[in-house]
Each structure stands twice: as structure tokens, then as C-alpha cells.
Amino acid sequence: MTMQNEKNDIAIRLSGISKSWGAHQVIKSLDLEFERGQLVALLGPSGCGKSTLLRLLAGLETPDSGSVEIDGKDVTTATPSARGLSMVFQSYALFPHLSVAENICFGMQVRGVHAAERRQRLLDALELTNLQGLEQRKPAQLSGGQRQRVALARAIVAGHSICLMDEPLSNLDAKLRHSVRHEIRALQQRLNMTVVYVTHDQTEAMGMADKIVLMNAGSIVQSGTPAELYETPSSAFSAAFIGSPPMMLMDAEKLPAALRASVIPVGTGQEKQLIGVRPEHFRIVAPSSTEFFGTVTGVEFQGAESYIYLDLPGGDAIIVRSPEKSLLKLGDRVGLGWDPVDAHVFAADDGRRLSPVPAPSPVPAFLTADTSNVHSLQPRAAAL
Numbered sequence: 001m002t003m004q005n006e007k008n009d010i011a012i013r014l015s016g017i018s019k020s021w022g023a024h025q026v027i028k029s030l031d032l033e034f035e036r037g038q039l040v041a042l043l044g045p046s047g048c049g050k051s052t053l054l055r056l057l058a059g060l061e062t063p064d065s066g067s068v069e070i071d072g073k074d075v076t077t078a079t080p081s082a083r084g085l086s087m088v089f090q091s092y093a094l095f096p097h098l099s100v101a102e103n104i105c106f107g108m109q110v111r112g113v114h115a116a117e118r119r120q121r122l123l124d125a126l127e128l129t130n131l132q133g134l135e136q137r138k139p140a141q142l143s144g145g146q147r148q149r150v151a152l153a154r155a156i157v158a159g160h161s162i163c164l165m166d167e168p169l170s171n172l173d174a175k176l177r178h179s180v181r182h183e184i185r186a187l188q189q190r191l192n193m194t195v196v197y198v199t200h201d202q203t204e205a206m207g208m209a210d211k212i213v214l215m216n217a218g219s220i221v222q223s224g225t226p227a228e229l230y231e232t233p234s235s236a237f238s239a240a241f242i243g244s245p246p247m248m249l250m251d252a253e254k255l256p257a258a259l260r261a262s263v264i265p266v267g268t269g270q271e272k273q274l275i276g277v278r279p280e281h282f283r284i285v286a287p288s289s290t291e292f293f294g295t296v297t298g299v300e301f302q303g304a305e306s307y308i309y310l311d312l313p314g315g316d317a318i319i320v321r322s323p324e325k326s327l328l329k330l331g332d333r334v335g336l337g338w339d340p341v342d343a344h345v346f347a348a349d350d351g352r353r354l355s356p357v358p359a360p361s362p363v364p365a366f367l368t369a370d371t372s373n374v375h376s377l378q379p380r381a382a383a384l
Contacts, residue, residue, distance in 0.1 A: 009035055009036055010033050010034070010035060010036065010069075010072075011034050011035065011036040011037075011070065011071060011161070011162055011194040012032075012033070012034040012057065012068070012069065012070055012162065012194070012196070013032075013033050013034075013068075013069040014030060014031060014032045014033070014053075014056075014057075014066065014067075014068055014069075015031055015066055015067045015069070016029050016030075016031060016065060016066035016067070017029070017030045017031075017032075017053075017056060017063045017065070017066035017067075017068070018030070018063060018064045018065045018066055019049075019052055019056060019061065019063050019064055020064055025218055026049045026052045026218050027049050027052055027053055027056070027063070027218050028217075028218040028219050029065070029066070030053070030066075030218075030219065030220060032213065032220065032223075034194060034196060035194075035210075035211075036161075036194050037192045037193070037194060038194060038195075038210040038211055039185065039188050039194075039195040039197060039208055039209050039210050039211075040194075040195070040196050040197065040209060040210065040211045040212075040213060041197045041198075041199055041204070041205035041208065041209035041211070041212045041213065042054065042196065042197065042198045042199070042213050042215060043199060043200070043202060043205040043212050043213065043214050043215065043241075044200065044214060044215035044216055044221075044241075045200060045216065045241075046200060048215040048216050048217060048218070049215055049217070049218040049219075050198045050200075050215050051166060051167075051198055053198075053215075054164050054166055054196060054198050056068065057085075057164055057196060058080055058083070058085065058087055058164055059075065059078055059079055059080040059082075059083050060080060062076075062077065063076065070083055070084060070085070070162065071084070084160050084161075084162065085160050085162040085163065085164060086154075086155035086156075086158045086160045086162070086163045086164070087155070087163070087164045087165070087166070088148075088151050088152060088155050088163065088164070088165045088166070088168045089151070089166055089168070090166050090167040090168060090170050090171065091171070092139070092147045092148060092150070092151045092171075093151065094139040094147060094150060094151065095139075096138065096139050096140060097138070098138070098139075099135060099136050099137060099138060100131060100134050100135050100136070100137050100138075100139075100142070100150050101122060101135040101136065103139070103150055103154060104122055104125055104126075104150060104153045104154045104157055105118050105121075105122055105157065106154070107154065107157070107158055108121065108157055108158075118157075121156075121157040121159070122135075122157065124156075124157075125153035125154075125156045125157045126153065128153070128156060128187060128190070128191075129149040129150075129152055129153045129156070129183070129187070130149065130183075131146065131149055131150065131153060134146065143176075144171055144172050144173075144176060145172060145176045145179065145180050148168060148169070148171075148172065148180055149180070149183070151168070152183075152184065152187065156187070156191065161192075161193060161194060162193070162194045162195075162196075163188075163193050163194070163195050163196075164195075164196050164198075165184075165195060165196070165197045165198065166198045167198055167199060167200070168180075168184070168197075169181060169199075169201075169204065170199075170201075177204070181204060181207060181208055184197075184208065185207075185208045197209065202241060202242055202243070202244065203244060205226070206226045206230070206242070209226060210225070211223060211224065211225060212224065212225070212226055212229055214229060214237075214238055214241065214242070216237055221234070221235060221237055221238055222234040222235065222238045229242045230242055230243060232344075232353075233247065233276070233344065233353065234352075234353050235346065235351045235352055235353055236249055236274055236276070236346040236351030236352075237351055239276045239344060239346065243278060243279075245279050245307065245319045245321065247276040247277065247278050247279075247344065248276065248277050248278070248279060248282075248316075248318040248319060249274045249275070249276045249316075249346070250274065250275050250276075250277075250312065250314075250316045250318065251272075251274065251314060251316060251348070252264060252272070252273040252274065252275050252345075252348075253272065253314075254312070254313070254314025254315070254316065255275065255292065255314075256291040256292050258291065259291070259292055260275070262340045263275055263340050263343040263345060264345055271347055271348070271349065272347070272348035272349065273345050273346065273347060273348055273354065274345070274346045274347075274348050274351075275343055275344070275345055275346075276343065276344040276345070276346060277318075277338050277342060277343055277344070278321075278342065279307070279318075279319045279320055279321035280321040280323075281338050281339065281342035282318070282320040282321075282336055282337075282338055283336065283337045283338060284308070284320060284322065284328075284334050284335070284336065285334070285335040285336070285337055286334075286335055287333050287334060287335040288335070289335050289337075290335035290336065290337055292335065292336045292337065293312075293313070293333055293334060293335045293336060294310030294311060294312050294313075294318065294333075294334060294336055295310060295311045295331065295332070295333055295334075296308060296309065296310055296328050296329065296330055296331060296332040296333075296334065297309045297310065297311050297317070297330065298330070299326050299328055299329070299330075301325055301326070304323075305321055305322060305323050305324070306321075306322045306324065306325055306326040307319050307320070307321060307322075308320040308321075308322055308326055308328060310334070310336070320336075
């Protein structure tokens with residue numbers, strides 16, 4: 001790829017961006033690129049800086065240092081209207097006294113777009129967002145999902161290739177969030193828009209994004225595809241934030257020696273470690289087949305799967321995801337195992353990921369117990 005083509009593939013570039021509110025640094029010298037045509041989710045807990053970063057992109061705030069480039073042009077000090085992008089807000093930002101059609105066309109009218117073109121763009125946007133027949137309704141006459149689609153239609157008619165979205169689904173109930181999430185993703189792909197999507201909901205980010213930028217305390221913790229963040233978290237923070245339920249982190253010193261030795265990378269020194277395992281990678285076995293066990297403290301039936309809550313002898317608590325209805329009961333004692341390749345090791349002090357886990361040889365016997373029929377093992381454990 002030539003340098004020119006590489007430049008054209010980048011819709012937004014942030015270089016050394018910093019922002020403080022008084023003595024509090026909200027964004028810490030951040031470098032980030034957004035590829036053209038991607039949906040990129042800015043994900044993180046409340047207060048991590050993701051909404052401030054979006055406002056810096058939009059031109060609603062000015063960085064203390066660093067630069068913002070859009071389509072190769074430095075827009076660090078440019079006004080929002082000069083940046084060539086659209087924005088969808090959490091509150092929809094609709095004019096209550098205007099109809100659906102008037103809300104959608106308001107920006108075009110202000111910019112002096114010809115009436116015939118406004119009409120055609122309106123018709124196209126109504127079709128794309130399934131709002132036909134609602135043109136004359138006021139926002140108060142619409143459902144939350146319909147109002148959000150009006151906000152999307154308004155962004156579409158602007159004709160910009162970049163759209164910023166700030167928690168656009170947070171005011172919708174769970175069922176609507178799922179359907180509107182699908183609509184946003186379908187529109188983004190159909191229009192080949194570059195979308196920067198702020199959310200604190202990792203389910204939204206995992207389900208929609210081409211790329212996730214996970215933030216904490218004003219810095220980027222990890223960025224990559226949803227699969228990369230889920231399968232290879234770069235830190236204990238990433239491991240614990242991504243996934244529902246998240247990765248289970250256990251104190252390595254409280255695990256059986258053979259199990260600990262099978263997953264701790266060679267050459268990690270004497271520092272304390274955390275071992276992480278995804279809930280679906282635990283195997284429930286009869287207690288007699290392993291040195292590692294837990295006590296059932298709760299069972300949640302979720303339809304297609306069950307969540308089994310366990311207390312471990314060392315004091316840690318974990319969740320096991322079972323792909324079927326669990327027959328376990330409160331107080332049952334069960335054995336646990338997992339394939340060593342599914343274990344992740346982190347430093348206990350700062351949470352950084354340690355060296356890749358090597359394939360153990362030989363594998364301890366209690367990790368290779370036959371678990372092809374977990375259903376048959378659970379009644380045995382319950383009877384003990």
C-alpha cells in the first residue's frame with residue numbers, strides 16, 4: 001500500500017491529544033486513528049474520558065495539546081460546522097414543536113440546500129430508517145425508538161461520511177436497544193459511514209463494532225477487534241471489563257500447585273500472579289477427579305445456558321457458564337478444571353499481561369478428566 005493510499009484510509013487521526021479540567025487530566029496524551037468505513041466503539045467506565053474525547057472530535061471542546069485531523073486536514077481549532085461530520089446525541093436533540101420531516105430537514109434548510117434536493121434526501125432518509133408515514137408527527141407522538149431513528153435520519157441527510165454517536169441507546173429499554181443497535185449497524189454498513197460510537201455497555205460494543213477502543217482514566221487500555229479484546233486481553237482490566245459475565249480472575253497462590261505450574265509462563269519471576277479463565281471455559285467434574293473444587297452459592301437459569309456461582313477454598317468467587325440447565329443445588333461441592341490454553345496470566349500488582357501461556361506437557365490428569373457428558377456429572381456432584 002502506498003503512503004497516499006494509507007493516508008486516504010484514515011478518516012480521523014488524533015496525535016498527542018490531552019485535555020484537563022483544572023488539575024484533573026481527563027485525556028492523557030492520546031494517539032488514535034479511525035479507519036474509513038469502520039464503526040469504532042469508545043468503551044469504558046463512567047469518567048474514563050470517552051465522551052470528552054468525542055467532544056474533542058466534534059469541536060465542542062478544544063484540546064490543551066495535540067492535533068485532530070479529519071480526512072487529512074488539521075481541524076484542531078475548526079468549528080463543529082467546519083469539520084464535515086454529523087452527531088447523534090443521547091437525548092435525541094429534537095425540536096418538540098417541529099414535525100418529523102421538519103426536524104430531519106432543519107439543518108439542510110439552515111445551510112440553504114435547494115428545496116428539491118431537501119425533499120429527495122428526506123424521502124431517502126425516511127426509507128432508510130423506516131419512518132415512512134410518520135413525517136407529520138411531533139416527537140411527543142413517537143416512541144423512543146422512533147425518536148432515535150429521526151435523529152439518525154437527520155444525520156443521514158447531512159451527507160457527511162463521518163458520524164459521532166454519544167450513548168445513543170441509553171434511553172431505550174433492553175428490547176429496543178437490541179433492535180435499534182441492529183438498525184444502526186445495518187445503516188452504517190450500507191452507507192459505508194465512519195462511525196465513532198461512545199458507550200459504557202460492552203455488549204453494544206462487542207455486537208456492533210469493527211474496532212473497540214477500551215479506555216480507563218483518560219488513557220487507552222487496549223484497542224482491537226472485539227475478538228482480540230475478548231480472546232487476548234492485554235491486562236486484568238481488559239479481562240474483567242470485556243465479557244458478560246467477565247473473565248474470572250483468581251489468585252495463583254491459592255490454586256493447587258500442579259494447576260498453577262501448568263499455566264504460569266516460564267521466566268515470570270517471583271511476582272504475584274492472577275490467573276484468568278472465561279466462565280465458559282471452566283469444566284465441572286466430580287470432586288474426586290481433581291484437586292480443585294468449589295461450593296455452589298447460586299444458580300441462574302438463562303434459557304440457553306446457566307450461570308453457576310461458586311466459592312473457592314482460598315476465598316475467591318467465580319461464575320461458571322454452563323451450556324444447559326444446571327442440576328446443581330446450593331451447597332453442592334464440585335470439581336473444576338479447564339484446558340491450560342484457555343488460561344490467561346496477569347501480574348497481580350499492575351494487571352499487565354504476562355508472556356503467552358505455553359502448551360503444558362504433560363497435562364495434569366485432573367485437567368484431562370472426561371467431561372464429554374457434563375450433564376451426567378452434575379447429579380453425581382449434587383449427591384455428594
